[in-house]
Amino acid sequence: MILIFLIAILLLAGILAGISARWSTQLPRWISLAALAVDLVLAGRIWAARSLSAPKLWYDQVDWNWVPNFGIHFHLAIDGLSLLMLILAFFLGIVAVLCSWTEIREKIGFFHFNLMWVLAGIVSVFLAVDLFLFYFAWELMLIPMYFLIVIWGHERRVYAGTKFFLFTQCSGLLMLIAILALYFIHHQTTGVYTFEYSELLGTTLSSRAELAIMLGFFVAFAVKLPVVPLHTWLPDAHTEAPTAGSVILAGLLLKTGGYGLLRFVIPLFPRAAHEFTPAALALGVVGIIYGAVMAFSQTDLKRLVAYTSVSHLGFVLLGIFSWNKLALQGAIMTMICHGLSTGALFVLVGGLQERMHTRDLDRMGGLWTVMPRLSALALFFSLASLGLPGLGDFVGEFLVLLGSYKVSVALTVIATLGILASTFYALRMMQSAFFGPNTNSWQLPDLTRREGLVMAVMVLGLLWLGFYPQPVLNTFAPAMDNLQRAAQMPAAALRRQR
Amino acid sequence: MNATDTLALLPLLLLAGTVVVVVLGIAVKRSYEVTAGLTLTGLTASFLSVCAVVPPVPRQVGSLLLVDRYALFYLGLIIVSAAAVAVLSYQYFAKHDGQREELYLLLVLATLGCGVLVTSVHFASFLLGLEVLSISLYGMVAYFTGRGQALEAGVKYLILASASAAFLLFGMALIYAATGTMAFSSIQNLSLDRSNLALLLPGIALSITGIGFKLGLVPFHLWTPDVYQGAPAPVAAFVATTSKTAVVALLLRFLAAGTQQSRAVFLVFSAIAIASMFAGNLLALQQDNVKRVLAYSSIAHFGYILVAFLAGTTMAAGAVAFYLVAYTVTILAAFGIVTVLSTSVADAADLEEYCGLFWRRPVLASIFTAVLLSLAGIPVTIGFVGKFYILASGANASSWPLIIVLVLTSVIGLFYYLRIVVTLFSVMPERQSSEQRVELGGAFVLGGLAVLVVWLGVYPAPLLNLIRAMIGALN
Numbered sequence: 024m025i026l027i028f029l030i031a032i033l034l035l036a037g038i039l040a041g042i043s044a045r046w047s048t049q050l051p052r053w054i055s056l057a058a059l060a061v062d063l064v065l066a067g068r069i070w071a072a073r074s075l076s077a078p079k080l081w082y083d084q085v086d087w088n089w090v091p092n093f094g095i096h097f098h099l100a101i102d103g104l105s106l107l108m109l110i111l112a113f114f115l116g117i118v119a120v121l122c123s124w125t126e127i128r129e130k131i132g133f134f135h136f137n138l139m140w141v142l143a144g145i146v147s148v149f150l151a152v153d154l155f156l157f158y159f160a161w162e163l164m165l166i167p168m169y170f171l172i173v174i175w176g177h178e179r180r181v182y183a184g185t186k187f188f189l190f191t192q193c194s195g196l197l198m199l200i201a202i203l204a205l206y207f208i209h210h211q212t213t214g215v216y217t218f219e220y221s222e223l224l225g226t227t228l229s230s231r232a233e234l235a236i237m238l239g240f241f242v243a244f245a246v247k248l249p250v251v252p253l254h255t256w257l258p259d260a261h262t263e264a265p266t267a268g269s270v271i272l273a274g275l276l277l278k279t280g281g282y283g284l285l286r287f288v289i290p291l292f293p294r295a296a297h298e299f300t301p302a303a304l305a306l307g308v309v310g311i312i313y314g315a316v317m318a319f320s321q322t323d324l325k326r327l328v329a330y331t332s333v334s335h336l337g338f339v340l341l342g343i344f345s346w347n348k349l350a351l352q353g354a355i356m357t358m359i360c361h362g363l364s365t366g367a368l369f370v371l372v373g374g375l376q377e378r379m380h381t382r383d384l385d386r387m388g389g390l391w392t393v394m395p396r397l398s399a400l401a402l403f404f405s406l407a408s409l410g411l412p413g414l415g416d417f418v419g420e421f422l423v424l425l426g427s428y429k430v431s432v433a434l435t436v437i438a439t440l441g442i443l444a445s446t447f448y449a450l451r452m453m454q455s456a457f458f459g460p461n462t463n464s465w466q467l468p469d470l471t472r473r474e475g476l477v478m479a480v481m482v483l484g485l486l487w488l489g490f491y492p493q494p495v496l497n498t499f500a501p502a503m504d505n506l507q508r509a510a511q512m513p514a515a516a517l518r519r520q521r
Numbered sequence: 522m523n524a525t526d527t528l529a530l531l532p533l534l535l536l537a538g539t540v541v542v543v544v545l546g547i548a549v550k551r552s553y554e555v556t557a558g559l560t561l562t563g564l565t566a567s568f569l570s571v572c573a574v575v576p577p578v579p580r581q582v583g584s585l586l587l588v589d590r591y592a593l594f595y596l597g598l599i600i601v602s603a604a605a606v607a608v609l610s611y612q613y614f615a616k617h618d619g620q621r622e623e624l625y626l627l628l629v630l631a632t633l634g635c636g637v638l639v640t641s642v643h644f645a646s647f648l649l650g651l652e653v654l655s656i657s658l659y660g661m662v663a664y665f666t667g668r669g670q671a672l673e674a675g676v677k678y679l680i681l682a683s684a685s686a687a688f689l690l691f692g693m694a695l696i697y698a699a700t701g702t703m704a705f706s707s708i709q710n711l712s713l714d715r716s717n718l719a720l721l722l723p724g725i726a727l728s729i730t731g732i733g734f735k736l737g738l739v740p741f742h743l744w745t746p747d748v749y750q751g752a753p754a755p756v757a758a759f760v761a762t763t764s765k766t767a768v769v770a771l772l773l774r775f776l777a778a779g780t781q782q783s784r785a786v787f788l789v790f791s792a793i794a795i796a797s798m799f800a801g802n803l804l805a806l807q808q809d810n811v812k813r814v815l816a817y818s819s820i821a822h823f824g825y826i827l828v829a830f831l832a833g834t835t836m837a838a839g840a841v842a843f844y845l846v847a848y849t850v851t852i853l854a855a856f857g858i859v860t861v862l863s864t865s866v867a868d869a870a871d872l873e874e875y876c877g878l879f880w881r882r883p884v885l886a887s888i889f890t891a892v893l894l895s896l897a898g899i900p901v902t903i904g905f906v907g908k909f910y911i912l913a914s915g916a917n918a919s920s921w922p923l924i925i926v927l928v929l930t931s932v933i934g935l936f937y938y939l940r941i942v943v944t945l946f947s948v949m950p951e952r953q954s955s956e957q958r959v960e961l962g963g964a965f966v967l968g969g970l971a972v973l974v975v976w977l978g979v980y981p982a983p984l985l986n987l988i989r990a991m992i993g994a995l996n
Contacts, residue, residue, distance in 0.1 A: 089980075090981060090985065091982060093913070093985075130880075159900045159905075162900040162905070163900050165899070166894065169939075170946065173946065181943055184939075184943075185939055189932055189936065192932055193928070193932040196928040196931065196932065199909070199912060200912060200916065200924060200925075203912055203913050204916055206913075207913075207917055
């Protein structure tokens with residue numbers, strides 16, 4: 024039942040926040056903050072209880088009949104993978120509320136309504152194990168996100184929001200067709216109509232059908248992740264969204280793509296995924312290099328950070344399709360650490376924009392002397408982003424490279440060049456924004472206490488993940504074993520086939 | 522005709538009785554309130570009788586009409602949507618001067634025509650129903666004789682509908698010449714007798730013209746945007762929902778077997794479906810008028826319905842029924858919004874008038890947003906379940922090309938729905954437009970429809986059970 028509460032609290036808080044804006048401008052913020060804090064505590068309790076109980080498939084689940092005519096269940100379940108994603112979601116949710124504390128001044132109630140509902144959609148995505156419910160949640164998180172971009176975004180918000188919506192919706196419908204095809208094929212072979220994840224695992228499919236259905240799923244997740252030819256919505260959406268929107272987009276929405284690949288694509292279609300592996304790995308490497316090169320050539324600071332996401336998420340794709348223990352651990356670490364480091368960078372860029380009303384790198388310069396604390400933090404997070412040892416991102420990307428080395432040496436070498444390229448864009452960003460002469464003679468206030476607090480927690484998080492990532496890996500381990508067993512393709516077999 | 526027959530026909534008889542009562546009422550004393558009250562009472566009584574008739578069905582009355590669960594389901598849907606239109610009309614026409622009572626007369630008459638259509642199993646009753654419906658609609662569309670657009674729409678509808686009825690008649694004659702019978706069952710064994718196909722296929726093609734016109738399918742769609750734009754908003758709602766529902770119900774009885782048996786018929790319908798989905802969605806992109814957007818989107822939606830129709834399975838019949846309910850509820854709510862925002866001078870059709878509606882009238886704008894998302898098939902709305910059902914029945918029948926077209930075109934469709942949504946939430950314009958108050962009846966109908974849009978979108982099981990019980994009758 025606790026899983027229902029996790030979602031219901033957010034939905035309810037959204038409605039309350041929307042209504043309470045009539046009386047006070049601060050009330051919606053506090054309501055949202057309280058709801059997220061409660062959820063974070065609840066998730067922490069699941070995490071604490073987990074280590075005591077014997078490892079089983081799900082820590083907790085809720086299974087209700089929803090639409091019996093189609094065999095649809097309202098089935099939520101949580102394992103280590105979902106749990107990590109949930110904690111990340113609630114944490115970044117809190118960050119999003121705090122960083123929009125002064126940025127959002129209009130329509131505060133509706134803003135927090137959308138923020139809470141997009142988080143509820145994301146949480147449902149991470150918890151759903153009925154494919155219909157999963158698709159339902161997948162679409163549900165889209166609408167509030169769209170409103171966040173279109174109403175509170177920057178100059179080209181309508182264009183960016185619409186592009187985001189169309190890309191996601193189109194790929195989502197392809198996934199819906201794939202889900203339906205799987206559903207009917209499963210019925211033909213077993214006589215049972217079901218969308219249940221655990222029952223659909225191991226459905227016998229002809230190799231052509233398996234590849235087609237797998238691609239349907241892959242496209243949906245590839246748009247979200249994003250994988251390079253399908254990424255064009257991302258720079259626009261991230262740049263035009265308000266800070267909270269960018270944090271949620273980069274920190275969580277992209278992770279739903281990686282989560283989908285891990286949870287559904289490979290376990291449901293192991294053979295087709297295996298056939299597709301070379302292409303997927305190549306796409307991952309292309310993303311790493313392309314993202315880094317594009318980031319290097321941006322003049323819009325927010326767009327630069329957006330393109331680094333393309334690069335980092337390339338590592339996630341590389342890790343997932345390498346499908347061995349090290350690579351998978353690396354992928355999950357990269358997903359979490361990218362959420363923290365890029366989320367923090369978006370908060371900082373948002374803070375800069377709130378103060379300077381520009382995101383143009385050419386108009387910045389010499390900000391270190393003006394805002395030493397903000398600049399130091401920017402340095403910290405760009406170092407994290409370029410993979411400095413001792414910080415979380417390094418652990419993730421290093422593990423991915425170790426794992427992918429076993430699968431393809433050549434691609435791993437090229438991917439390593441991506442890390443090298445990341446130093447260029449990170450240092451260029453530092454150089455042109457924070458060092459050098461203050462030619463525009465900016466006089467700006469430094470970080471407030473609220474911003475400082477948010478940043479401090481994220482710094483500690485990255486340090487913790489960098490020096491002692493074992494708790495995260497331990498939480499993920501049983502879930503990873505289950506996924507690998509479901510795919511029935513242990514790393515050894517994969518190597519032998521190569 | 523014995524007592525059981527009378528009971529089976531009770532819903533239709535009550536509608537006919539309401540027409541007579543309303544005529545007499547108007548003749549005795551012109552009163553807007555009384556006429557509207559009589560109409561609603563008649564529609565309510567007819568709806569209650571639909572529920573009461575269930576025991577003696579299925580019952581064939583003569584050779585013309587068949588009252589079974591299938592007919593009763595659609596009869597119920599038609600009467601409820603007509604009642605919703607009647608309530609919406611009340612506030613809308615109350616603002617206007619002149620003789621407003623006859624509108625209700627025409628409305629009940631048109632509903633009666635629709636009722637005959639869904640119960641008919643014979644060409645004679647088909648044509649009777651269609652003409653009763655069409656002739657009432659001419660009057661309803663051109664009800665504001667003072668408005669140029671309304672007159673234009675009415676005349677356009679009159680000419681095109683008459684032409685299509687002539688095509689339909691000719692088609693019926695050819696089918697009769699080929700089979701020697703006017704019952705729908707004559708075409709259901711299409712494959713048995715190859716020698717007659719030379720007459721039968723042209724006959725079917727011509728009747729498709731008649732049906733395609735009423736549904737506004739491409740290439741018979743040219744009247745749709747003009748009539749939607751010119752007709753008073755509640756009347757446009759009636760044209761879009763009630764009349765089309767009746768024709769789809771008839772089409773399913775008339776030709777469902779034919780598409781399975783004849784490759785030619787299947788191909789023609791596939792082409793019509795694909796053309797409708799593309800044309801409807803692409804043409805809607807260009808529009809700045811909400812009523813015209815709804816018109817083009819309805820062309821696309823009937824393309825979607827044809828995808829399920831072509832699947833031809835039991836599941837598909839359920840999908841068509843569910844989608845029709847979803848479409849009716851959603852479109853009624855959409856035109857309901859237009860209706861309550863309209864003034865006595867003109868309908869609220871320009872997209873500009875919806876600018877920043879959310880910040881002025883949050884409830885209305887929220888309902889309109891839900892409606893638009895439902896039309897686009899986004900979850901938590903009834904439109905999503907409908908689209909899911911259609912995709913499922915298409916996937917079940919492995920008609921992949923049609924499904925892919927449906928998906929692609931619905932993404933195009935998303936674009937113009939989002940445009941309206943953005944307008945609703947955009948920054949408020951400086952000028953304050955005159956605020957129309959929503960009266961109790963309109964608020965009740967709109968609220969009810971909005972609840973249905975969301976409730977059936979989240980928990981569609983009750984409606985699915987009802988449809989499952991109804992489908993049994995078709996086979």
